[in-house]
Amino acid sequence: MKVDRISEIIFSVIVTALGLLVFVTARGFPELPEGHPGPGLFPAYLGGGLLLCGILLLINALKFQAFQTSGFEGKWILVVSILAIMVIFPFFYRLVGFFVAIAFAILLVGLLMRLKFISAILTSLITTGFIYLVFNQILHVPL
Amino acid sequence: MSEIFSVQGILALLLGGLYGAIFGAIPGLTATLAIALFIPIAFFLDPAIALPAIIAISSVAIFAGDVGSTVARIPGTPASAAYFEKLFALSRREGPLYSLGLSAMGSAVGGIIGALLLILTASIIVSFARQFSSFEYFWIAILGLSAGVFASGGSSLKSLTSLLLGVLFSTVGVDPTLGYPRFDFGSTQLMGGLNYIVAMIGLFGFSEVLNHLFKPAKTFEVEFSSEPSVNRFFLKPLTLIVKKKWLVLRSSLVGVLVGFLPGAGADIGSWVSTSLEKVRQKGKEGAEEDDEIILSGTCSNNAAVASAWIPALSLGLPGDTVTAIVLGVFMMKGISPGPLLFDQQPDLIAALYFTFIISNVFLLPFYGYLSALMAKKLIKTPMPLLLTVVTALCIVGAYAINNEVRDIWIMAGMGLLAFLLQRGGFPLAQVVLGMVLGPILEQNFMVSAIKSQWDLMSFFDRPVALFLMVGTLVIIAVGLKYGKKFTGTESTKT
Numbered sequence: 008m009k010v011d012r013i014s015e016i017i018f019s020v021i022v023t024a025l026g027l028l029v030f031v032t033a034r035g036f037p038e039l040p041e042g043h044p045g046p047g048l049f050p051a052y053l054g055g056g057l058l059l060c061g062i063l064l065l066i067n068a069l070k071f072q073a074f075q076t077s078g079f080e081g082k083w084i085l086v087v088s089i090l091a092i093m094v095i096f097p098f099f100y101r102l103v104g105f106f107v108a109i110a111f112a113i114l115l116v117g118l119l120m121r122l123k124f125i126s127a128i129l130t131s132l133i134t135t136g137f138i139y140l141v142f143n144q145i146l147h148v149p150l
Numbered sequence: 151m152s153e154i155f156s157v158q159g160i161l162a163l164l165l166g167g168l169y170g171a172i173f174g175a176i177p178g179l180t181a182t183l184a185i186a187l188f189i190p191i192a193f194f195l196d197p198a199i200a201l202p203a204i205i206a207i208s209s210v211a212i213f214a215g216d217v218g219s220t221v222a223r224i225p226g227t228p229a230s231a232a233y234f235e236k237l238f239a240l241s242r243r244e245g246p247l248y249s250l251g252l253s254a255m256g257s258a259v260g261g262i263i264g265a266l267l268l269i270l271t272a273s274i275i276v277s278f279a280r281q282f283s284s285f286e287y288f289w290i291a292i293l294g295l296s297a298g299v300f301a302s303g304g305s306s307l308k309s310l311t312s313l314l315l316g317v318l319f320s321t322v323g324v325d326p327t328l329g330y331p332r333f334d335f336g337s338t339q340l341m342g343g344l345n346y347i348v349a350m351i352g353l354f355g356f357s358e359v360l361n362h363l364f365k366p367a368k369t370f371e372v373e374f375s376s377e378p379s380v381n382r383f384f385l386k387p388l389t390l391i392v393k394k395k396w397l398v399l400r401s402s403l404v405g406v407l408v409g410f411l412p413g414a415g416a417d418i419g420s421w422v423s424t425s426l427e428k429v430r431q432k433g434k435e436g437a438e439e440d441d442e443i444i445l446s447g448t449c450s451n452n453a454a455v456a457s458a459w460i461p462a463l464s465l466g467l468p469g470d471t472v473t474a475i476v477l478g479v480f481m482m483k484g485i486s487p488g489p490l491l492f493d494q495q496p497d498l499i500a501a502l503y504f505t506f507i508i509s510n511v512f513l514l515p516f517y518g519y520l521s522a523l524m525a526k527k528l529i530k531t532p533m534p535l536l537l538t539v540v541t542a543l544c545i546v547g548a549y550a551i552n553n554e555v556r557d558i559w560i561m562a563g564m565g566l567l568a569f570l571l572q573r574g575g576f577p578l579a580q581v582v583l584g585m586v587l588g589p590i591l592e593q594n595f596m597v598s599a600i601k602s603q604w605d606l607m608s609f610f611d612r613p614v615a616l617f618l619m620v621g622t623l624v625i626i627a628v629g630l631k632y633g634k635k636f637t638g639t640e641s642t643k644t
Contacts, residue, residue, distance in 0.1 A: 033332075039600075046326055046330040049588075049591075049595075053319075057314050057318070058312075063307055064307060064311070084366065086566075086569070089541065090562055093545070096545065097555040097558060112541075112542070113518045113538060113539075116537075116541045116542070117535075117538040122534050122535060126535070130538050138542065138543075138546050146195075150549070
């Protein structure tokens with residue numbers, strides 16, 4: 008995957024910030040008796056490691072020859088829409104139950120993927136039927 | 151062992167092989183995705199049935215990745231990418247049935263060699279591992295992580311970042327010393343740790359859906375006539391394999407060695423093996439050289455599929471993403487990989503060995519022939535339809551593991567993270583490696599440190615621990631010097 012310079016800089020800043028956050032949080036974890044390192048030891052090292060990696064990535068990004076293509080040019084609206092379906096799903100599930108919720112989610116995802124309406128309906132019904140048969144009837148998973 | 155001969159066992163193998171053939175043949179769907187979507191079903195099956203099914207899926211899917219290369223010049227899986235141009239050229243020269251036959255027979259022979267070495271070496275490593283204490287397990291985890299940094303073939307710095315992220319995820323939940331909750335954000339669900347299987351479904355299943363939204367829609371030009379000829383598919387390729395027996399053996403051994411490295415897997419095995427073969431050919435080009443490159447790649451990738459199980463079964467270290475998921479299945483079922491597994495579940499081990507042989511001797515040639523006949527249809531499966539079904543399976547998979555609807559959010563979050571990491575050129579296999587090795591590393595470090603009253607020199611006292619430490623240093627030195635020379639790939643998506 009070729010990545011452009013701006014994306015590299017954004018990634019390195021995120022990694023650095025995450026490392027710093029983990030390091031600071033880990034310093035607040037308790038120690039073992041007699042002052043030996045405890046639950047915070049590994050997270051602190053991991054935070055420190057991420058911080059260092061973030062800084063090195065940033066240095067690399069600043070020296071970086073920019074590529075023409077970016078890994079981030081695409082259908083963001085579709086990504087956000089599918090994530091929104093995932094966020095809403097648990098609430099909808101509580102209202103109508105698993106099978107209606109999953110059938111509706113599949114229909115929406117199908118339409119977002121630009122399936123024809125009739126194909127989306129058929130995909131939704133067949134997939135929901137498959138899930139019911141395999142998980143509910145054969146594997147006895149309470150859905 | 152008896153489960154494998156039951157109706158369910160045979161069905162699991164047959165259906166697993168078919169499922170692997172379909173996933174491998176469709177460009178963009180990987181063996182890892184096939185396994186990730188299978189986990190929710192595996193969770194509810196007996197391990198003696200679920201694990202052989204996983205072996206059948208991965209063995210057949212890695213071969214079936216060559217269907218796309220042959221029919222439409224599109225490698226079905228990254229493991230096929232190392233030699234797909236040669237395979238396509240061969241299919242134009244000698245016909246697709248012969249080129250797929252060469253791929254299937256090469257895969258089968260490579261897989262059998264990998265499986266035999268798995269059978270031979272796993273028990274040797276296990277007897278070695280019986281002497282391990284927490285000090286040695288700590289060094290084993292360090293060695294695995296070090297190898298993982300250089301095994302991706304891309305930027306070592308990005309691999310290291312991915313590894314650290316993976317280990318960080320493994321620290322979520324109560325810590326092993328004081329039982330103190332870490333990074334749980336007040337959620338009782340996260341106190342028990344990040345559910346490994348839910349995370350895997352997100353990392354390898356849902357992220358693929360998001361990834362495909364960023365790929366241009368492709369229409370495959372298919373020029374394919376599949377004359378059903380047993381001779382072209384089976385006999386002619388086998389004759390070539392016998393003629394090139396040393397090349398087959400050499401490539402399979404390279405695949406075994408690379409597959410053994412934590413985080414490397416079949417695609418790196420195939421790149422390393424084909425690169426070495428090109429070096430041996432010294433720039434010569436021709437039909438015979440092309441056949442040799444194809445044989446080298448196809449033997450090594452299936453040999454690596456089997457050998458990735460050697461460290462997974464004997465030490466609990468994943469050789470690739472598939473075995474990382476398998477270790478997750480072990481965890482879910484309360485099975486500890488390593489010497490204990492060999493002592494307590496010899497039947498399961500025997501069933502796994504048996505399945506590797508069966509998969510390569512019968513399933514791979516059978517589904518190879520079948521997928522060669524179905525290639526034209528498989529390659530044209532509409533991607534939007536598949537992605538819709540994959541999304542549904544990710545939702546139901548994440549939910550079904552704990553009957554916890556909020557797991558869908560964790561799955562989607564991990565999927566988004568994997569999608570962003572891949573866009574940024576960070577390898578995913580290293581995240582999983584970190585998640586698997588993180589607890590081994592921390593638990594054994596803390597146990598050893600407390601046992602030795604924080605005398606850190608005790609980590610270098612024991613001879614085996616010292617040997618493992620030297621091994622780690624050698625891997626780092628070799629990785630820094632030769633890491634990218636032979637791994638001409640940027641991702642480790644099997």
